[in-house]
Amino acid sequence: MSALLELQDVHTAYGLSRVLFGISLQIGAGECVCLLGRNGVGKTTTMRSIMGLTRPSAGRVLWKGRDIAGWMPHRIARAGIGFVPEDRRVFAELTVWENLDVAERAAQRRGPWTVARVYETFPALRDLAGRQAGFLSGGEQQMLTIGRTLMCNPELLLLDEPSEGLAPLVVDRLLEQVGALKDQGLTILLAEQGVDFSLRLADRAYVLEKGTVRHSGPAAELRDDAALRHRLLAL
Amino acid sequence: MPEPAFLFGQFLGGLTAGMFLFTIAAGLSLIFGVLRVLNFAHGSFYMFGAYLGWQVMSWVGPGTEYFWLAALAAAACVALLGIAIEHCLLRHLYRREELYQLLFTYALVLILADCAKIIWGTGQLSVSRPPSLSGAVQIFGTTVPHYNLFIMLLGPAIALGLWLLMHRSRVGRLVRAAVMDREMLGALGANVGSLYTIMFGIGAFLAGLGGALVTPVKSIVPGMDVEVIVEVFIVVVIGGLGSLWGTFLGALVFGQVLAFGILIMPRFSIFAVFALMAIILIVRPWGLLGKPLR
Numbered sequence: 001m002s003a004l005l006e007l008q009d010v011h012t013a014y015g016l017s018r019v020l021f022g023i024s025l026q027i028g029a030g031e032c033v034c035l036l037g038r039n040g041v042g043k044t045t046t047m048r049s050i051m052g053l054t055r056p057s058a059g060r061v062l063w064k065g066r067d068i069a070g071w072m073p074h075r076i077a078r079a080g081i082g083f084v085p086e087d088r089r090v091f092a093e094l095t096v097w098e099n100l101d102v103a104e105r106a107a108q109r110r111g112p113w114t115v116a117r118v119y120e121t122f123p124a125l126r127d128l129a130g131r132q133a134g135f136l137s138g139g140e141q142q143m144l145t146i147g148r149t150l151m152c153n154p155e156l157l158l159l160d161e162p163s164e165g166l167a168p169l170v171v172d173r174l175l176e177q178v179g180a181l182k183d184q185g186l187t188i189l190l191a192e193q194g195v196d197f198s199l200r201l202a203d204r205a206y207v208l209e210k211g212t213v214r215h216s217g218p219a220a221e222l223r224d225d226a227a228l229r230h231r232l233l234a235l
Numbered sequence: 236m237p238e239p240a241f242l243f244g245q246f247l248g249g250l251t252a253g254m255f256l257f258t259i260a261a262g263l264s265l266i267f268g269v270l271r272v273l274n275f276a277h278g279s280f281y282m283f284g285a286y287l288g289w290q291v292m293s294w295v296g297p298g299t300e301y302f303w304l305a306a307l308a309a310a311a312c313v314a315l316l317g318i319a320i321e322h323c324l325l326r327h328l329y330r331r332e333e334l335y336q337l338l339f340t341y342a343l344v345l346i347l348a349d350c351a352k353i354i355w356g357t358g359q360l361s362v363s364r365p366p367s368l369s370g371a372v373q374i375f376g377t378t379v380p381h382y383n384l385f386i387m388l389l390g391p392a393i394a395l396g397l398w399l400l401m402h403r404s405r406v407g408r409l410v411r412a413a414v415m416d417r418e419m420l421g422a423l424g425a426n427v428g429s430l431y432t433i434m435f436g437i438g439a440f441l442a443g444l445g446g447a448l449v450t451p452v453k454s455i456v457p458g459m460d461v462e463v464i465v466e467v468f469i470v471v472v473i474g475g476l477g478s479l480w481g482t483f484l485g486a487l488v489f490g491q492v493l494a495f496g497i498l499i500m501p502r503f504s505i506f507a508v509f510a511l512m513a514i515i516l517i518v519r520p521w522g523l524l525g526k527p528l529r
């Protein structure tokens with residue numbers, strides 16, 4: 001299997017503070033892979049390194065076989081990687097519709113995603129179309145950030161902590177919606193602290209620890225083996 | 236008590252001066268609102284607009300309708316100059332401290348002033364009004380040149396145009412998104428760098444346009460760059476830097492205070508403006524319609 005995305009020995013630092021110490025991982029087309037690990041192990045930094053938001057100091061990020069490490073984020077987005085940040089970061093003073101429209105214009109990638117289709121996937125957004133994004137609830141903002149990134153027609157979706165800070169019922173609905181995206185064939189890399197959300201969706205899992213990959217294997221293994229899960233994640 | 240016709244004349248004079256300043260200040264305010272760069276060289280762009288307008292006019296025929304073409308050509312040249320400066324030099328300073336940006340734009344003021352002296356000398360130059368607007372009308376017993384009426388209408392037209400650009404166009408939405416979260420917009424695929432360059436170009440265009448259009452009213456002299464930047468800074472301090480309507484209001488207020496200040500303190504009416512600015516800086520440092528900086 002040739003991977004859609006492959007990280008080879010990626011090292012990343014914020015200034016002098018080094019965070020990633022040689023992360024290697026692979027994601028095949030159509031897979032849903034999750035990054036697990038406790039607070040501050042480097043899940044977000046791994047995604048930022050893929051997206052070009054924080055440049056890796058060493059290592060390779062291969063997208064369809066091409067090394068994209070060092071590219072500008074907008075080039076990476078236009079190459080087909082979509083990033084949904086952990087703190088949602090909607091454009092607060094723009095309306096819901098404007099948020100989606102800006103994303104469509106930004107990436108200029110043709111594909112199946114339109115505003116209408118985002119509204120179909122997240123019906124709650126349709127009724128809020130004219131509302132300023134800053135006034136939405138957390139769950140609504142999460143749908144909007146995902147919808148906004150989908151407007152860029154990505155082939156790979158980087159989802160950082162989508163369930164963070166959401167009520168259990170909202171999380172369940174989000175889980176269904178992300179599951180539907182996966183069933184439509186979208187490749188997903190999911191970062192989560194909580195195992196519940198990600199292990200219900202993912203095919204494979206990587207467990208990070210202090211900026212390195214501690215464990216990798218099928219998600220089912222972690223799901224079923226409580227002792228292993230406890231040892232790796234101490235939850 | 237002065238006659239009403241005289242007061243009305245003062246009012247229109249202030250309005251004209253204010254709308255000239257607005258044309259220039261709108262560009263400064265736009266650049267600051269988007270790029271967060273306070274461009275001292277904005278006055279130099281204005282001066283180049285004036286000199287270039289004169290230059291083009293002297294080639295195509297002074298005193299003809301080519302005036303309009305010359306003004307647009309001058310503004311476009313200034314926009315290109317601005318784009319080149321932003322693209323080649325200024326953008327490398329965004330990540331540095333603001334002080335370096337200020338020093339850089341100040342250095343530009345000195346360099347551009349010397350360039351203008353080398354190219355056009357130190358004498359006074361002037362341009363006549365285009366024939367189509369060389370007449371005047373009587374309004375309430377006051378003689379108002381057509382050209383001044385045109386400037387009074389141009390100001391609101393530019394304000395409306397900029398508002399439509401920012402709030403009703405896709406590019407404007409992208410720019411507003413960039414102001415809110417530049418990194419996120421980049422991650423969505425937008426080339427924020429070139430968006431900034433375009434906005435800088437539009438700001439420079441407005442300065443150049445203001446300079447080219449002022450030539451029938453004011454003579455072109457070295458030092459007009461510094462003179463206008465002081466006035467424009469006062470306008471944005473009063474109204475609110477980065478706010479379109481604030482800048483508009485600031486320009487109106489500036490024009491009127493200057494026009495009526497003359498009646499009270501004939502020689503020192505500029506002091507009335509300084510006093511107003513000082514009061515606003517103390518009471519509301521972010522200006523009448525501006526927002527406090529983060």
Ligand SMILES: Nc1ncnc2c1ncn2[C@@H]1O[C@H](COP(=O)(O)OP(=O)(O)OP(=O)(O)O)[C@@H](O)[C@H]1O
Nearest residue numbers: 014017019037038039040041042043044045046193
């Ligand atoms: N901008 C930054 N500057 C300096 N250090 C940072 C920065 N962002 C993150 N770090 C540090 O890098 C380490 C990894 O952070 P990262 O956000 O990648 O972890 P994470 O796995 O996503 O954590 P969480 O589960 O809390 O989201 C942490 O120790 C954090 O303090």
Ligand SMILES: [Mg+2]
Nearest residue numbers: 043044086161
């Ligand atoms: Mg994180």
